[in-house]
Amino acid sequence: MAAHAEGALEHVPVAATASAPAAAPPEERFELEPILTAIVQGHVAAEERLPGQQPIVVPHVWYSDTGDVLNVELGKAYLPTDYTITFEERVSDIGDLLISYTEQRTPIYRVDVWFEGKDIFFYFPEERGPEDKIVPKQPQEAKHLPKRDLGNGRVLVSAGHGIYYNSRYKDWRAQRDPVNRVVEDFWTPSFARRLAKFLQERSDAEVIRARSSDATRHADSKMPWYYMAARYHIQAMLPEVPSIWNSPGKSALGMEERDQDIRSRPLFANHLGVDAAIHLHTNADARPEIRGVRVFHHMKSPESKRLADLALCYMKESLSSNDFYSTFPVARQANPKDHGENRLATMPSIIAKLGFHTNKDDADAIQNETFQTLTMRGLEKAYRLFRQGNGCAPFDATYSDVTVMSDSTAAASITFAGFPSFPVRLESVVAECPSGVMCWPIAGYFKDPTAPLTMSHSCLAKEPFTMKWNVRFIDADGISARTTAVMHCKPKAKTPS
Numbered sequence: 001m002a003a004h005a006e007g008a009l010e011h012v013p014v015a016a017t018a019s020a021p022a023a024a025p026p027e028e029r030f031e032l033e034p035i036l037t038a039i040v041q042g043h044v045a046a047e048e049r050l051p052g053q054q055p056i057v058v059p060h061v062w063y064s065d066t067g068d069v070l071n072v073e074l075g076k077a078y079l080p081t082d083y084t085i086t087f088e089e090r091v092s093d094i095g096d097l098l099i100s101y102t103e104q105r106t107p108i109y110r111v112d113v114w115f116e117g118k119d120i121f122f123y124f125p126e127e128r129g130p131e132d133k134i135v136p137k138q139p140q141e142a143k144h145l146p147k148r149d150l151g152n153g154r155v156l157v158s159a160g161h162g163i164y165y166n167s168r169y170k171d172w173r174a175q176r177d178p179v180n181r182v183v184e185d186f187w188t189p190s191f192a193r194r195l196a197k198f199l200q201e202r203s204d205a206e207v208i209r210a211r212s213s214d215a216t217r218h219a220d221s222k223m224p225w226y227y228m229a230a231r232y233h234i235q236a237m238l239p240e241v242p243s244i245w246n247s248p249g250k251s252a253l254g255m256e257e258r259d260q261d262i263r264s265r266p267l268f269a270n271h272l273g274v275d276a277a278i279h280l281h282t283n284a285d286a287r288p289e290i291r292g293v294r295v296f297h298h299m300k301s302p303e304s305k306r307l308a309d310l311a312l313c314y315m316k317e318s319l320s321s322n323d324f325y326s327t328f329p330v331a332r333q334a335n336p337k338d339h340g341e342n343r344l345a346t347m348p349s350i351i352a353k354l355g356f357h358t359n360k361d362d363a364d365a366i367q368n369e370t371f372q373t374l375t376m377r378g379l380e381k382a383y384r385l386f387r388q389g390n391g392c393a394p395f396d397a398t399y400s401d402v403t404v405m406s407d408s409t410a411a412a413s414i415t416f417a418g419f420p421s422f423p424v425r426l427e428s429v430v431a432e433c434p435s436g437v438m439c440w441p442i443a444g445y446f447k448d449p450t451a452p453l454t455m456s457h458s459c460l461a462k463e464p465f466t467m468k469w470n471v472r473f474i475d476a477d478g479i480s481a482r483t484t485a486v487m488h489c490k491p492k493a494k495t496p497s
């Protein structure tokens with residue numbers, strides 16, 4: 001046994017998959033509905049009206065019979081003249097408000113917003129997105145790909161926002177305001193860079209970035225290219241396809257090019273025929289206490305939901321491997337929502353929101369390289385397991401108790417759950433050692449996932465004793481699983497003289 005000492009080990013359990021949270025029971029729904037209605041009413045009353053919206057909006061909020069969906073009726077008074085990304089964000093905010101209000105007690109899966117009993121696309125049918133959202137499974141999808149090795153994935157990694165031209169103020173500006181020293185537009189590329197690298201190295205995927213990572217200057221704005229929104233990068237790459245970056249959507253407040261930027265990302269993904277689109281954002285809420293990682297997926301795409309659920313699962317697994325971020329909140333389930341970035345895509349498409357920049361702790365994490373690496377490492381693993389058709393199973397390990405006769409050896413067997421990448425390293429610290437006995441940490445290295453996983457133990461004893469170790473397995477991705485190892489040492493049976 002090699003002696004290998006390490007620092008204190010905390011007893012941090014490996015991320016367990018939370019079972020689907022229970023829907024609100026009927027009596028609680030009746031109690032909550034007027035409260036939720038009042039919350040939406042207060043929120044909407046405080047909003048500045050968009051062109052076409054009426055001054056008085058009377059919302060009504062009620063649960064579905066199943067208790068896991070909330071309905072919000074806003075009436076025709078809330079309808080704007082034109083469908084804009086600003087309007088889409090307003091509707092999205094109402095959903096976020098209800099999701100975060102209910103999540104502690106009786107989480108909901110989805111918020112459906114109605115305008116006199118119809119969804120928004122009844123009024124703006126051209127915004128509905130690709131008609132058939134039943135996303136085909138991998139083998140069928142393959143035919144959409146250009147000639148290349150079909151074994152490798154192609155992914156659009158899309159860092160949210162970036163500098164755009166505001167035609168009302170006639171200037172170039174970020175899409176999000178600074179909060180807690182964070183401007184979302186300038187931090188999402190740090191996540192995108194890491195995700196791209198992990199996808200290339202670990203998933204063997206071809207990665208296309210929606211925003212440029214170039215440090216040279218964009219001619220019109222004089223800004224570095226890496227600050228610029230995707231719209232301008234795509235325009236430079238595909239000047240002959242203006243339908244992608246110069247989409248005809250309407251906008252209010254001089255934000256035509258900001259709206260085009262949102263649309264350009266899924267339209268670019270469709271043009272490329274990638275097999276997944278991953279959009280990276282941070283989140284915002286008027287209440288500074290709201291925090292955590294969330295993932296949103298396309299409303300009608302089961303494959304998007306599968307990718308989104310895996311994204312949460314493996315980001316949580318990855319964060320749990322780190323002592324500092326092991327308790328960082330991660331949503332228990334992904335939510336469907338009609339974000340333009342997902343809705344207009346014809347492939348599995350998700351939005352990962354990597355903490356709330358409106359929360360102080362999350363804002364610190366967003367700027368932290370370790371947090372960026374941990375979340376993106378998990379997101380890559382999610383994509384890899386998505387491609388393989390695997391589910392959510394966090395890395396876990398068991399170490400069998402072993403009984404050893406003095407001056408001989410016996411093997412403990414090790415079992416892994418989840419999808420660790422080999423080689424897997426074993427480190428330990430001695431947790432229990434009887435006085436008068438020399439105890440050493442155990443250490444190991446497992447290269448072959450198909451070979452039986454065992455550790456050999458030996459001891460010398462005149463009296464029986466027990467030793468314990470806190471054990472940590474670390475896989476090739478850097479994901480760890482913790483358990484304990486126990487050895488009982490027995491003296492040799494007395495031989496007759």
Ligand SMILES: [Zn+2]
Nearest residue numbers: 160184281282
């Ligand atoms: Zn964003």
